[in-house]
Every structure is written in structure tokens, then in C-alpha cells.
Amino acid sequence: MYDFTPADPNDKPALYRDLADAVAAITLGEPDAVANMANCAALMGEFLPDLNWAGFYRVIDGELVLGPFVGRPACIRIPFGKGVCGTAAAEARTMLVDDVHTFPGHIACDAASRSELVVPVLKDGAVIAVIDLDSPSPARFDEIDREGVETIARILAELF
């Protein structure tokens, strides 16, 4: 059994340090990307409060395809440039959206989602996946979340 628990869930920078440590530990020596994404999605779902979806889309043949996640069933394929995920992939940059209802072309996989953070996973300068976090609360994500999830993306990029 793996039992990772954040030291102090109310200290957000510490929470992300503990999450990054847990992701590094559970993926250590494991080359299978699906297994690593699955455990990472589970850890994000356990560590990060107020989420209704946490997971991955992978870049396959020039589009995003649903990967391991925790949350409700989601749309399977997203073209580059479409929605928050497709925009993050096309522009190879993090998207932090306080209110998804105001984002042109937002793809509503779960009507409960109100804010969203999407971080590209970059390997040798190319986007190979995105990490997607959704919350039912508006403006759930801030710069600490952005930095924390970008750190996780860098850890995972080494494993793909």
C-alpha cells in the first residue's frame, strides 16, 4: 500500500512540495507512462482540495487524447487550439482560467467545472501531454498552483 499524506494541507507551498516528492517517489524506476500518469492523477486528486477532475490528455497524432484521470468521464479527443486544454497544447503554455464560462470555446466535460488549470508537459521543447485540473469553485487556482503543477510536469517529462 502506498500512503502519502501531505504534512500540512493548509500550507500550499508545502502541499506542492510534498506532492512533488510523492510523484517523484512513486514513479521512481517505473518506465511505464500510463502507470505513472495514473498514480500522478490519483495523488493530485488526494492532495489537492476542491477539484472535480484531475488528469492527463496525451498528444497522439497531433491531437489530445484522454489519459489517466480521477473524476467524471470526459471528452476523449480534443484538437489542438480547442478549449482550454487544446489552447495550452497549441501554445505550449500554462492556462489558468478563473471562470471557464468566459473562456471562448471552453469544452464543458462536467457542467460543475468553474475554473481550470492546464499545464503542458514538455519534452525536448515539444508538448507531449497536458495536465488538466478542474474545480467547481471560481478562481480556485493561483500562481502557487501554477508553479506546483509545472514542477510535477517537469518531473513527469523525464519519464516519458
Ligand code: SME
Ligand atoms: N474543459 C477542458 C476539457 C477537458 S475537461 O475539463 C476534463 C477544455 O476546455 O479543454
